[in-house]
Amino acid sequence: MTTKIALLGFGTVGKGTYRALTQNAAEIERKTGKRIEVKKILEKNPAVIGSGLAPKELFTQDFDSIVNDPEISIVAEIIGGSEPATTFMLRALRAGKHVVTPNKAVIAANYDMFRQAAAENGVQIRYEASVGGAIPVIETIRKSLVANRITKVQGIVNGTTNYILTKMEEEGMSYGDALKQAQESGFAEQDPTADVEGIDSANKLSILIAECFGVYIKPTELDRTGISKLTRDDLRLATQNGCKLKLIASAERKEDGSIEAFVRPTEVPQDSPLAAVRNEFNGILFSCNMADKIFLSGRGAGMDPTGSAMAADIISLAK
Amino acid sequence: MTTKIALLGFGTVGKGTYRALTQNAAEIERKTGKRIEVKKILEKNPAVIGSGLAPKELFTQDFDSIVNDPEISIVAEIIGGSEPATTFMLRALRAGKHVVTPNKAVIAANYDMFRQAAAENGVQIRYEASVGGAIPVIETIRKSLVANRITKVQGIVNGTTNYILTKMEEEGMSYGDALKQAQESGFAEQDPTADVEGIDSANKLSILIAECFGVYIKPTELDRTGISKLTRDDLRLATQNGCKLKLIASAERKEDGSIEAFVRPTEVPQDSPLAAVRNEFNGILFSCNMADKIFLSGRGAGMDPTGSAMAADIISLAK
Numbered sequence: 001m002t003t004k005i006a007l008l009g010f011g012t013v014g015k016g017t018y019r020a021l022t023q024n025a026a027e028i029e030r031k032t033g034k035r036i037e038v039k040k041i042l043e044k045n046p047a048v049i050g051s052g053l054a055p056k057e058l059f060t061q062d063f064d065s066i067v068n069d070p071e072i073s074i075v076a077e078i079i080g081g082s083e084p085a086t087t088f089m090l091r092a093l094r095a096g097k098h099v100v101t102p103n104k105a106v107i108a109a110n111y112d113m114f115r116q117a118a119a120e121n122g123v124q125i126r127y128e129a130s131v132g133g134a135i136p137v138i139e140t141i142r143k144s145l146v147a148n149r150i151t152k153v154q155g156i157v158n159g160t161t162n163y164i165l166t167k168m169e170e171e172g173m174s175y176g177d178a179l180k181q182a183q184e185s186g187f188a189e190q191d192p193t194a195d196v197e198g199i200d201s202a203n204k205l206s207i208l209i210a211e212c213f214g215v216y217i218k219p220t221e222l223d224r225t226g227i228s229k230l231t232r233d234d235l236r237l238a239t240q241n242g243c244k245l246k247l248i249a250s251a252e253r254k255e256d257g258s259i260e261a262f263v264r265p266t267e268v269p270q271d272s273p274l275a276a277v278r279n280e281f282n283g284i285l286f287s288c289n290m291a292d293k294i295f296l297s298g299r300g301a302g303m304d305p306t307g308s309a310m311a312a313d314i315i316s317l318a319k
Numbered sequence: 320m321t322t323k324i325a326l327l328g329f330g331t332v333g334k335g336t337y338r339a340l341t342q343n344a345a346e347i348e349r350k351t352g353k354r355i356e357v358k359k360i361l362e363k364n365p366a367v368i369g370s371g372l373a374p375k376e377l378f379t380q381d382f383d384s385i386v387n388d389p390e391i392s393i394v395a396e397i398i399g400g401s402e403p404a405t406t407f408m409l410r411a412l413r414a415g416k417h418v419v420t421p422n423k424a425v426i427a428a429n430y431d432m433f434r435q436a437a438a439e440n441g442v443q444i445r446y447e448a449s450v451g452g453a454i455p456v457i458e459t460i461r462k463s464l465v466a467n468r469i470t471k472v473q474g475i476v477n478g479t480t481n482y483i484l485t486k487m488e489e490e491g492m493s494y495g496d497a498l499k500q501a502q503e504s505g506f507a508e509q510d511p512t513a514d515v516e517g518i519d520s521a522n523k524l525s526i527l528i529a530e531c532f533g534v535y536i537k538p539t540e541l542d543r544t545g546i547s548k549l550t551r552d553d554l555r556l557a558t559q560n561g562c563k564l565k566l567i568a569s570a571e572r573k574e575d576g577s578i579e580a581f582v583r584p585t586e587v588p589q590d591s592p593l594a595a596v597r598n599e600f601n602g603i604l605f606s607c608n609m610a611d612k613i614f615l616s617g618r619g620a621g622m623d624p625t626g627s628a629m630a631a632d633i634i635s636l637a638k
Contacts, residue, residue: 020466020609027468030533031461128463134610136455136463142350143462144447144455147339147630149346214349273616276595290339290627291453291617297592298613308609311466 002035003318006066008088009079010043010054013102013129016307017076018054021314028311034318036311040066042079063088067095074317076310077101086110093117093125100313102129102306108203108219111210126313131157131204132282134305135298139312140286141211148288150212152252157204159280159300160195161227161247163187165265166279169235169244175228187280197226198247198263205249205263212286213253223262230265243267244275273297321354322637325385327407328398329362329373332421332448335626336395337373340633347630353637355630359385361398382407386414393636395629396420405429412436412444419632421448421625424513427522427538430529445632450476450523451601453624454617458631459605460530467607469531471571476523478599478619479514480546480566482506484584485598488554488563494547506599516545517566517582524568524582531605532572542581549584562586563594592616 007014021028021036029035041058043049049059063084066072075092077099079085086106089099094117101107107114107127118125128138132155141150156162160182167178179196182188194200202219210216227247238245246268251261268275273295277283282300287293299305326333340347340355348354360377362368368378382403385391394411396418398404404425408418413436420426426433426446437444447457451474460469475481479501486497498515501507513519518538525538546566557564565587570580587594592614596602601619606612618624 016609024466024468024609028466031465134463134607134613136459136613139458139463140455143635144453144458144631145627146350146634147343147347147627149343271595271597273592273595276590276592278590288453288627290335290343290623290630292621292624294453294455294615294617296613296615299611302611304609305611308464308466308607311609312463315465316462 001319002037003073004037004039004071005074005076005314006040006042006072007038008042008075008077010041010048011078012303013306013310014078015053016303017078017310019304020307020311028315032315034315036314036318039072042066067091072097074098074100074314076314077103082106089114090117093121093123096121096123098123098317099125100310101127102310104130104200104203104207108206111206111216124317126317128313129306129309131207132284133298133300133302134308135282135284135296135300137284137296138211140294140296145286145288145291145294148290150286150288152287153208153212153284154248154250154274155208155284156246156274156277156282157249157300158195158201158247159282160188160192162277163280165227165245165247168232169239172232174232175230196228198224201247201249201263205251205261209251209259209261212251213259215259217261225264227265238267241267242270244270246274320638321356322392323356323358323390324393324395324633325359325361325391326357327361327394327396329360329367330397331622332625332629333397334372335622336397336629338623339626339630347634351634353634355633355637358391361385386410391416393417393419393633395633396422401425408433409436412440412442415440415442417442417636418444419629420446421629423449423522423526427525430525430535443636445636447632448625448628450526451603452617452619452621453627454601454603454615454619456603456615457530459613459615464605464607464610464613467609469605469607471606472527472531472603473567473569473593474527474603475565475593475596475601476568476619477514477520477566478601479507479511481596482599484546484564484566487551488558491551493551494549515547517543520566520568520582524570524580528570528578528580531570532578534578536580544583546584557586560586561589563589565593
């Protein structure tokens with residue numbers, strides 16, 4: 001049984017998703033009995049279309065030909081940014097197609113709207129790749145911890161800032177030098193604002209709060225401090241205190257039901273699993289009333305890790 | 320919609336499973352729309368039946384009344400040991416009931432038989448709780464990493480031995496003293512053989528190999544060395560080498576398809592996430608061709624953590 005899907009965009013994550021589905025197709029079929037066929041790819045960049053990474057005849061510049069194709073049951077949005085990503089996702093949901101996306105900014109900004117649009121049209125919107133990249137964060141909350149009251153979630157959910165802080169701590173670099181190295185190594189954008197000011201982490205925290213506690217708080221309403229004002233002395237002080245300084249996204253559900261949440265540089269004790277998350281890796285620690293502490297870590301970004309999470313959602317949705 | 324289930328046994332994990340399903344029932348219904356009703360509990364110990372932890376009228380000593388009850392669609396086996404657990408699970412599967420179990424020894428010894436019996440009867444056998452307790456190990460392999468070729472899995476999958484090794488390393492205890500403390504703290508059995516000789520780890524490794532690589536190797540055929548001959552000097556040497564000595568269950572799929580597997584005390588580099596797994600905690604590290612490294616840790620045993628994993632499987636199977 002073959003499920004036909006479309007990719008919107010064929011940048012880094014688009015290629016990773018395509019690779020995960022095609023390169024491991026035999027493995028996927030052995031494990032699940034499912035076949036996934038990428039029927040169309042929305043992309044206008046001629047260099048990308050001509051790259052040879054996917055057959056030329058898959059590419060189209062016409063979104064209508066995707067949303068009106070009754071054979072396509074799943075649409076993977078990998079354009080990034082706010083528009084046209086938001087409009088395309090809504091149109092796909094309203095056309096009765098499942099949507100899969102790694103777009104944390106768009107999901108966090110429109111969580112309720114997307115969930116409602118999906119429910120109204122009897123389809124699902126999935127975004128495992130939006131928090132923690134390849135790490136099974138959403139799946140763990142929804143499935144493995146379903147019989148728990150999650151009381152707290154703490155995460156290192158931005159690889160750029162964790163890379164910078166690791167370099168500052170382990171190699172005594174200044175913030176500026178560490179940022180520069182992150183940019184040269186491909187772990188930071190030329191404009192690093194969204195990462196270093198904690199905006200990306202706040203988007204992910206908004207999604208985590210919604211998933212863990214069933215309450216939607218806009219990312220712009222979350223208490224947020226970035227790392228751009230940190231100095232080597234701040235890192236040294238943390239070491240002296242037996243801790244590591246990490247950019248932590250944290251949310252706790254209090255006894256009275258209120259939620260205390262923030263993104264902030266935080267001293268993490270050396271014996272916390274979060275202290276062992278180095279460089280560009282991510283880590284998430286759940287506190288729960290039955291499972292106690294559950295910790296997950298891995299790569300939070302990148303072509304193949306994000307493609308792995310996108311593919312997992314797509315395969316899970318495939319009939 | 321209510322799904323009716325039966326518990327076979329009401330010992331530690333039986334109580335944890337019952338608690339997870341009843342105490343968090345509102346949370347479960349909010350998240351999934353599902354209600355789980357424990358209709359019958361097979362248990363003959365009068366002290367347990369009279370404990371007040373579950374209504375007396377749920378208890379029965381008659382397995383036939385469970386297996387012949389058409390309302391019961393899921394049977395949770397929590398008796399432990401080989402018999403009558405094996406027979407009861409097979410009978411439940413053949414009666415068209417899903418089976419959920421934490422019984423690693425029985426699953427590892429009869430992996431193919433159980434999978435076949437489930438398939439023949441159009442039902443499932445689930446054992447998330449059998450490896451890593453509350454940690455979402457099986458779910459991660461089957462769902463989140465489905466689009467990956469897993470190349471290697473390494474785990475600290477036995478809390479007793481990890482507790483002993485942590486005490487030997489951090490407090491300079493002898494093996495004998497650390498074992499005694501583990502027994503006094505409830506982390507080791509009076510007869511610790513299955514734990515300290517790596518038999519329990521080998522059972523879990525057999526299950527991990529089957530799940531990761533689709534190949535069943537009997538636990539008795541796995542290369543296995545326990546920790547009972549380790550001395551403080553072995554721990555000190557590991558520290559001098561910048562490592563921690565851990566009882567590692569490891570399996571690697573080579574390029575030619577062959578599998579190299581062992582349970583053995585192994586020096587783990589300090590910067591491996593496995594090195595940060597202390598005391599009775601468990602940790603599993605997957606190496607994959609798309610997701611790269613994925614690490615999971617948490618409590619590998621205990622009433623509530625194991626109950627959490629049992630409940631997750633039960634809820635997932637519920638219609």
